[in-house]
Structures are given as structure tokens and as C-alpha cells.
Amino acid sequence: MEHNKRNHSALSAIFNEDEKRVDWHDETLWFVRSKRDRAVHNVPEWEQLREYGSEIKNHTLSNLDQYLIEFEKKARSNGIHIHWAEDAKEHNEIISEIIRNNQVKHVVKSKSMLTEECDLNSYLTSQGIEVIDTDLGEYIVQLRKEHPSHIVLPAIHLKREDVSNTFHSHLHTEKGNNNPQYLAEAARQHMRRKFIFSELAITGVNFAVAETGGFVVCTNEGNADMGAHAAGIHIACMGIEKIIPKAEHLGVFLRLLTRSATGQPITVYSSHFHKPRNGQQMHVVIVDNGRTRQLGRPDFRNSLKCIRCGACFNTCPVYRRSGGHSYHSAVAGPIGAILNPNINMQENADLPFASTLCGSCSNVCPVKIDIHDQLWKWRQALTKKGHVSSGKRLGMKMMSFVVSYPSIYRVAGRTGRWIMRYFPSLLANKTINSWYKQREMPVPPRQSFRTWYFKNKK
Amino acid sequence: MKVGLFVPCYIDQFYPRVAVATVELLERLNCEVIFPLNQTCCGQPMANSGFAGLAKGCNKNFVENFSNFDYVVSPSGSCVLHIKEHLTDENEDAALHIRRHVFELTEFLLDVLKVEKLPSNFPHKVGVHVGCHGQRGLHVCSMSELVASPFSKPEKLLSMVKNLQMMLPERWDECCGFGGTFSVFEEAVSVKMGKDRIREHKENQVEYITSTDVSCLMHLEGILRRKKSDIRVIHIAEILNAI
Amino acid sequence: MNSREKILAAIAINKPAFQPMPDVVVDIKYDYSVLVPQFLNILQINGATAVWVENVQTIKDDLQKNIAGGHYTINTTEVLGIVNEEININSNPAFLDPVEIAYISGTLGIAENGAIWLEESKMRNRLLPFICQHLVIVLDVTKIVADMHEAYKRITLGNEGYGVFVAGPSKTADIEQSLVVGAHGARSLKVYLLS
Numbered sequence: 001m002e003h004n005k006r007n008h009s010a011l012s013a014i015f016n017e018d019e020k021r022v023d024w025h026d027e028t029l030w031f032v033r034s035k036r037d038r039a040v041h042n043v044p045e046w047e048q049l050r051e052y053g054s055e056i057k058n059h060t061l062s063n064l065d066q067y068l069i070e071f072e073k074k075a076r077s078n079g080i081h082i083h084w085a086e087d088a089k090e091h092n093e094i095i096s097e098i099i100r101n102n103q104v105k106h107v108v109k110s111k112s113m114l115t116e117e118c119d120l121n122s123y124l125t126s127q128g129i130e131v132i133d134t135d136l137g138e139y140i141v142q143l144r145k146e147h148p149s150h151i152v153l154p155a156i157h158l159k160r161e162d163v164s165n166t167f168h169s170h171l172h173t174e175k176g177n178n179n180p181q182y183l184a185e186a187a188r189q190h191m192r193r194k195f196i197f198s199e200l201a202i203t204g205v206n207f208a209v210a211e212t213g214g215f216v217v218c219t220n221e222g223n224a225d226m227g228a229h230a231a232g233i234h235i236a237c238m239g240i241e242k243i244i245p246k247a248e249h250l251g252v253f254l255r256l257l258t259r260s261a262t263g264q265p266i267t268v269y270s271s272h273f274h275k276p277r278n279g280q281q282m283h284v285v286i287v288d289n290g291r292t293r294q295l296g297r298p299d300f301r302n303s304l305k306c307i308r309c310g311a312c313f314n315t316c317p318v319y320r321r322s323g324g325h326s327y328h329s330a331v332a333g334p335i336g337a338i339l340n341p342n343i344n345m346q347e348n349a350d351l352p353f354a355s356t357l358c359g360s361c362s363n364v365c366p367v368k369i370d371i372h373d374q375l376w377k378w379r380q381a382l383t384k385k386g387h388v389s390s391g392k393r394l395g396m397k398m399m400s401f402v403v404s405y406p407s408i409y410r411v412a413g414r415t416g417r418w419i420m421r422y423f424p425s426l427l428a429n430k431t432i433n434s435w436y437k438q439r440e441m442p443v444p445p446r447q448s449f450r451t452w453y454f455k456n457k458k
Numbered sequence: 459m460k461v462g463l464f465v466p467c468y469i470d471q472f473y474p475r476v477a478v479a480t481v482e483l484l485e486r487l488n489c490e491v492i493f494p495l496n497q498t499c500c501g502q503p504m505a506n507s508g509f510a511g512l513a514k515g516c517n518k519n520f521v522e523n524f525s526n527f528d529y530v531v532s533p534s535g536s537c538v539l540h541i542k543e544h545l546t547d548e549n550e551d552a553a554l555h556i557r558r559h560v561f562e563l564t565e566f567l568l569d570v571l572k573v574e575k576l577p578s579n580f581p582h583k584v585g586v587h588v589g590c591h592g593q594r595g596l597h598v599c600s601m602s603e604l605v606a607s608p609f610s611k612p613e614k615l616l617s618m619v620k621n622l623q624m625m626l627p628e629r630w631d632e633c634c635g636f637g638g639t640f641s642v643f644e645e646a647v648s649v650k651m652g653k654d655r656i657r658e659h660k661e662n663q664v665e666y667i668t669s670t671d672v673s674c675l676m677h678l679e680g681i682l683r684r685k686k687s688d689i690r691v692i693h694i695a696e697i698l699n700a701i
Numbered sequence: 702m703n704s705r706e707k708i709l710a711a712i713a714i715n716k717p718a719f720q721p722m723p724d725v726v727v728d729i730k731y732d733y734s735v736l737v738p739q740f741l742n743i744l745q746i747n748g749a750t751a752v753w754v755e756n757v758q759t760i761k762d763d764l765q766k767n768i769a770g771g772h773y774t775i776n777t778t779e780v781l782g783i784v785n786e787e788i789n790i791n792s793n794p795a796f797l798d799p800v801e802i803a804y805i806s807g808t809l810g811i812a813e814n815g816a817i818w819l820e821e822s823k824m825r826n827r828l829l830p831f832i833c834q835h836l837v838i839v840l841d842v843t844k845i846v847a848d849m850h851e852a853y854k855r856i857t858l859g860n861e862g863y864g865v866f867v868a869g870p871s872k873t874a875d876i877e878q879s880l881v882v883g884a885h886g887a888r889s890l891k892v893y894l895l896s
């Protein structure tokens with residue numbers, strides 16, 4: 001783990017070199033968390049709603065195959081084409097084939113974490129197809145050739161100056177004009193032409209309803225609708241876990257989603273797609289990409305309940321101070337830390353350790369995923385599989401030995417305290433002892449509690 | 459009432475005063491307090507690092523030491539939570555008894571001893587730090603994320619102390635960043651989290667920061683001392699034991 | 702096996718034991734006398750303008766004023782007079798692009814969040830409520846319900862090819878979390894509640 005440059009600890013140490021920026025990042029996200037708090041405290045039945053959200057998802061997972069079949073059947077009768085993709089590669093190929101068959105050159109795409117997970121953009125770009133991310137935040141990071149650092153607020157790691165510079169070089173906005181209103185307007189004008197002339201629109205799916213064979217997409221900007229209703233072809237991409245059984249369940253999830261995400265009572269647009277419009281092609285790509293494997297892990301399967309609200313990011317004191325890119329994955333934050341090891345254990349073995357296990361994530365989660373317990377369980381699973389440095393393993397083995405034998409433990413404790421008392425400089429080495437870098441070691445007192453107890457109580 | 463006192467290793471070695479205060483406080487409340495001499499560790503450092511499998515010997519030892527008490531009490535919410543959630547042993551009956559009867563000090567005072575007043579006196583301005591494991595794990599106080607009625611066992615006890623001025627930071631239940639081995643493996647973020655907690659307490663001009671967890675305090679103290687701050691850390695047992 | 706079969710088979714093997722579907726009963730006592738003011742209030746918080754009018758003539762006058770002012774204005778609702786038939790399901794985006802103001806009638810409004818349900822049949826073209834610069838929704842005051850649960854009881858999804866809850870003007874906070882109204886959809890939303 002220590003040898004992996006893409007590890008959370010190393011990347012967040014870099015992020016922390018600019019402390020002012022960390023403060024700003026932390027405060028901006030805390031502001032979103034506070035908005036969430038205000039919104040949910042306005043709903044007295046909030047905890048009951050979370051419980052329903054959780055139970056509906058638990059039920060759905062336990063009957064997932066049947067609901068997917070039902071969805072497929074209804075959607076087909078609604079005139080929607082259904083595709084199934086086992087993994088990211090197949091997902092990208094299916095989309096690219098639709099594009100080729102229809103001789104499309106320009107694609108507009110609204111936010112879809114699944115297409116990020118599958119790295120669809122690079123795949124299509126390499127085939128000479130222009131893909132524009134139309135969500136403002138995603139568009140900004142796309143121009144900068146970066147990845148989103150947050151699933152709901154993709155450009156939250158950037159300041160207005162950064163956006164202004166990027167837009168100046170790509171959209172020729174005034175240099176130094178950092179006004180968000182001005183910058184957003186520039187994007188609106190530029191994108192409008194793209195929407196009007198786009199041939200194909202890709203969107204994500206927030207919820208797919210088995211009962212009705214339709215799907216719901218939520219945005220504030222209206223970009224998903226601008227794309228989908230203007231283009232001749234609409235492709236919606238969804239993970240298998242996006243299914244919910246009934247239309248009435250949308251009542252629960254739409255109440256939970258945006259309050260958790262941004263503190264709004266609902267997104268500006270909650271669009272319900274059921275049939276292609278006259279003359280339009282509508283496709284849904286249903287993707288596995290490791291989800292069925294996660295479903296088979298009893299300890300981790302309920303991570304598939306996630307509705308991608310981002311609340312666990314905003315509340316996470318570690319995420320707020322390490323930034324999304326330190327998680328080196330499409331989905332960062334606490335939920336990313338329990339999803340990504342399923343996709344690739346070796347690469348993501350550091351992520352479950354990027355937490356103090358404070359538990360705030362599990363408390364904000366609108367579908368009650370036990371995120372912090374799963375972080376703990378991933379730690380066990382990863383060390384069992386050997387994804388841990390030999391130094392750490394040895395240290396832990398030694399510790400295990402010491403604490404199993406009271407007499408050795410007493411000697412070790414006495415020796416440790418004695419060394420610290422008389423040779424403090426041994427531990428006062430910032431390179432060996434990372435505790436000491438920015439913190440003093442505790443001062444060892446003259447006598448331990450054990451000694452006191454002997455003298456006074458025995 | 460026979461109470462087995464569990465003193466985590468770092469308290470035994472570095473913060474004996476916290477354990478002493480706990481003994482004195484409980485004895486004053488008529489408990490028979492016994493410190494089983496062969497105790498070592500709750501096993502949390504190993505388990506939270508992903509080595510729960512290595513905690514076997516440690517668990518066995520814990521059960522051997524603590525199976526003969528009405529209650530097991532510890533001035534560390536974090537260790538208590540770990541025992542409650544993860545203590546297992548071949549002697550499962552004994553482990554179960556311990557899991558059900560292990561208490562963090564403030565819960566024990568209020569839920570078992572039903573303390574309603576204390577003779578304590580502590581004429582200082584004190585900032586309260588909520589330890590996550592005590593809070594979100596043991597529920598010693600309500601949580602800002604949930605829609606539920608507010609309560610706090612530590613605050614209830616502190617409000618019994620004469621002349622104490624209690625101060626809560628704005629983000630009153632944000633984690634301090636200790637997190638066991640997190641504090642060394644994720645040093646940068648850990649320290650930043652601690653600094654941010656301290657900043658709020660400093661703005662409140664407190665003299666002390668108190669908590670139900672010594673581990674949080676050890677981390678905060680490390681940062682405070684490096685910054686040569688006047689703010690001191692003190693465990694809640696020490697305040698409640700002050701007369 | 703094709704991918705569909707593989708995925709379904711993997712789910713069948715890996716899924717947990719069956720868990721029952723909960724009966725969603727959200728037991729809140731609403732004070733129905735305050736629903737309308739609450740609806741108007743939340744719309745305002747959402748960044749919309751909301752007016753309660755006694756007489757449809759007020760809205761008609763507003764529509765006429767916009768036309769007279771030289772604004773390219775589209776009416777899709779018969780209550781307000783002549784409907785602009787030139788806009789229909791086949792209108793292409795470039796044709797819709799210059800629309801400044803569109804009047805569309807809503808089916809239902811929700812007091813808890815200010816969302817209004819628009820159906821495809823009422824909007825003439827799916828793109829219209831988004832591509833117009835300013836959206837005006839006309840809603841019968843008796844069509845306000847308390848919350849999302851009630852709303853879904855009254856909507857039959859799938860009857861229409863498309864429907865959308867609109868809860869304000871389009872907006873973004875993607876630059877430093879600072880709120881900008883007028884992202885890609887309509888720049889403003891005005892709601893007329895009609896008695």
C-alpha cells in the first residue's frame with residue numbers, strides 16, 4: 001500500500017499543502033451539509049422516510065432479477081430499446097454501436113456517474129466522436145481534462161478563478177471576470193447551440209420503475225431534458241441497482257434524494273420518461289460491471305442501495321479535508337470507499353482506511369447504508385486477502401503477541417514509558433514517527449495507573 | 459455493586475490520572491471498584507487496522523479478567539464500543555455477559571447509578587468535545603445528523619458541576635481526526651481535523667477541552683502542545699471528581 | 702449465454718433471501734387550510750414568482766401584454782385563448798429556440814416542495830418548458846396536494862410518454878456553490894394559481 005503512489009494518504013497530504021484551500025473546501029461542503037440539516041429537520045417524518053427508503057431497497061435487492069425482467073418487459077412495450085452490459089467495456093461498445101449505426105458525430109451527455117465509472121468519454125473520443133458534458137460542473141472538469149471530484153458537485157474542488165481561467169481559454173470569456181453569473185451564462189450560450197444541433201443525448205437514470213417501464217432523471221439545470229428532447233436518439237444508462245418496484249416509491253425517494261443532496265426540497269426538474277417522443281429512438285442500457293459480485297457479498301451488498309445523493313461526502317470530515325481526487329476513483333467519498341474495493345481490491349485497498357470510522361456518513365445516508373461498518377469490514381477483508389504492507393502486518397502481529405500475554409504487556413508498557421521519559425528524542429523524529437510531525441508525544445508520567453493501584457488499593 | 463475497571467493501555471501508561479479519578483469517583487458513589495491486574499487491551503487497534511483475526515488471544519485474556527463482575531466500566535467510549543460490538547470468545551456466555559454489561563463511564567453514572575447530583579466544583583470555562591464512538595456508537599448523546607430530540611449524558615453530568623461554564627463549538631459533533639492508526643497513516647488529514655476542532659474551542663476562549671474519550675484528548679493535546687497553547691485537555695472523570 | 706442471461710443468473714445466485722416490500726404509510730397530519738400559502742411560499746423560496754389570481758382575465762391580460770411588448774410568446778393552454786398550433790410534437794429544436802415566453806398549464810402542485818406536474822399532452826412539445834427563456838405555468842388552485850405521496854396517488858405514470866415535476870427556474874451552484882438562476886432550462890418561472 002505504501003508503495004502505491006495513488007494512495008489516499010499521499011494524495012491528501014498533497015491536498016493539505018495549501019491549508020487555506022483546504023479550509024475553503026471544508027467550509028463550502030459543510031455549508032451544503034448544513035443546508036441538508038435544515039431541510040431534513042423540516043420533515044418530522046424524516047427518519048421514517050429513511051427507513052422506508054432502506055426497506056424498499058432491501059426488498060428490491062432481494063428480488064432484483066424479477067424486477068429487471070418486469071422493467072424490461074414494460075419498457076419494451078413502451079417502445080424503449082433495452083440493452084444489457086456485463087461490464088464497462090460492453091456498456092461502451094453498445095453505445096458506440098448505436099452511435100455508429102446512426103452515423104452520429106456529436107453527442108451531448110448529462111450527468112451519469114455510471115458513464116464516469118465506465119470511462120465512456122475517453123472511449124468515444126478515441127473513436128472520433130465529440131462528447132460534451134452538459135452539466136456545468138462536469139463541463140468545467142471536462143474542459144480541464146480532470147475528473148469530477150464529487151458525484152453531485154463535480155467541480156467542488158475548483159474556485160471561481162479556476163473556472164474563469166478555463167472558460168477564458170476555451171470559451172473566450174473576459175480574462176479575470178470571475179463572476180459565477182457571467183461564467184454560467186457563457187456556458188449556457190455555448191451549450192445551447194450544442195443542444196440544438198446534437199443528434200444523440202446520453203443521460204443517467206436516478207430511478208427506473210419496474211411497474212411502469214419508465215425512468216426518472218433529476219437535474220437542477222435542465223440539461224438532461226434539453227439534450228434528450230432535442231436529440232433524435234436518447235440513451236439512458238443505468239446500473240442494475242437503479243430499479244424500484246413501484247411508481248409510488250418515487251414519492252419516498254424523491255423526498256429523500258434532494259434534501260440529502262443539496263438541502264432543496266426537490267430538484268428543479270424530475271423528469272419521467274416512459275416512451276420516446278414521436279420519431280425518436282429511446283434506449284436504456286442496463287449495466288452490471290461488478291454489481292452482481294457485490295450483491296453476492298453479504299457484508300457489502302447493501303452498498304447497492306445507494307441513490308447517489310452525495311450526503312456522505314458532504315458530511316465526511318476526511319473527504320472535506322482531502323478532496324475527491326485523493327480517492328483516485330470515479331466515485332470518491334465514503335460510499336466510493338466501500339464500492340471501489342469491489343471493482344479492484346488491489347488498487348483501492350487504501351480507501352477503507354481513509355476514515356476515522358466516526359459514523360457520520362451512515363447517519364446522513366437516506367437509505368441507511370451502514371457505510372462505516374462496511375469500511376471496518378472491508379479492512380478485515382482486505383488484510384485477509386493480503387492487501388496490506390508487510391510493516392503494518394508485522395507491527396500488528398507484535399501487538400497481538402504483546403496484548404495476549406499480560407506479563408509481557410506490563411514489561412512492554414513500562415519499557416515504552418521509560419524510553420519516552422528518558423529518551424524522548426528517539427521518538428521525536430518527524431520522518432520515522434509521523435505522529436510527531438505536527439503533534440507532541442504524550443508526556444509519560446512518573447508512574448502508571450497500575451503502579452498507583454498497587455500502592456494505594458491493594 | 460462489583461465493578462470491574464477497564465483501563466486501556468494508553469490511559470494506564472500516559473493518563474493514569476484519568477483512571478485514578480474514575481476509581482475515586484465510583485468509590486464515592488459506593489461502588490466496589492476492582493482493577494483486574496492481568497488486563498491488557500480491548501483489541502481495537504488491531505481490529506480497526508483490519509486485523510480483527512489477530513485479536514483472539516487478546517479477547518481471551520479480556521474475558522478471563524472481566525467475567526466475574528456485575529458491570530465493566532471504562533473511561534473510554536471508544537474501547538467500550540469495541541468490546542460491545544466485537545468481543546467474542548470460546549467462552550461465549552462470558553463474552554455475552556461482558557458485552558451486555560460493559561459501560562462507558564457517563565452512561566454508567568446516569569443509566570445504572572442514576573446519579574442526579576454531584577458535589578463537584580470546577581470553576582473554569584470548558585469546551586466539550588464529543589467523541590464519535592461514544593456518540594454515534596454508544597449513543598451517549600444525540601447526533602446532529604438525525605431528526606430526533608436532543609440529549610447528552612456528558613452535558614447532563616457537567617451541568618451538575620458547580621461553577622463550570624460549558625462551551626460547545628458550532629460543529630459540536632465533528633470528529634477530531636484521531637481514529638486510532640488513522641492518526642499516523644493519514645497524518646495530514648488527521649492533524650488538520652484536530653486543528654479545526656481546536657480552532658473552534660479557541661474562539662470560544664475555553665481553558666479546558668473535555669471529552670469522554672482520552673484518545674481524542676491525547677491527539678488534541680499533541681497539537682495544542684506543539685502550538686504552545688494554554689488550553690489544556692481534561693477527561694470528564696477528572697472534572698466530575700474535582701471538588 | 703448472452704449478457705442479459707448472465708446478469709440475471711448472477712443475480713439469482715447472489716441475491717439475499719427474500720425481504721418483504723414495506724407498505725408505505727406516512728402518517729402526517731396536514732393542515733389543508735395552509736396548503737396553498739405553503740405552496741406559494743415554497744415556490745418563492747425555490748426562486749419562482751407565484752401569484753394567486755381570482756380571475757383568468759388577469760393571466761390573459763399578462764399574456765397579451767407580453768405579445769404586445771414584442772416578445773415571442775407561446776400559449777399552449779385553451780383557458781387563455783387561442784393556442785399556438787404552430788408548435789407541436791414535430792417542431793424541431795431550432796424552431797423552438799427563439800421562444801421567449803411559454804404558457805403551459807400544470808396538472809397538479811405539491812405543497813411540500815412547490816413542484817408542479819406537467820404532462821406531455823399539455824406542453825405540445827417536450828422541449829418547450831425547457832427551451833423557452835421564461836416559463837409561465839397556470840394551475841387550478843384545487844389541484845394542490847400535500848406531498849409527493851399524494852401526488853403519485855393522483856398521477857398515472859406511463860399513460861403519457863413524458864411528464865416532469867418543475868419546481869422553479871433552472872439553476873446551478875456548480876461554481877463555488879454560488880447560486881446562479883438560469884442554467885440550461887428556463888431562466889424564470891412564474892406560477893399563476895387560479896381560483
Ligand code: SF4
Nearest residue numbers: 306307309310312365
Ligand atoms: S451512500 Fe447514502 S449518503 Fe452516500 S451517496 Fe449513497 S445514498 Fe447518499
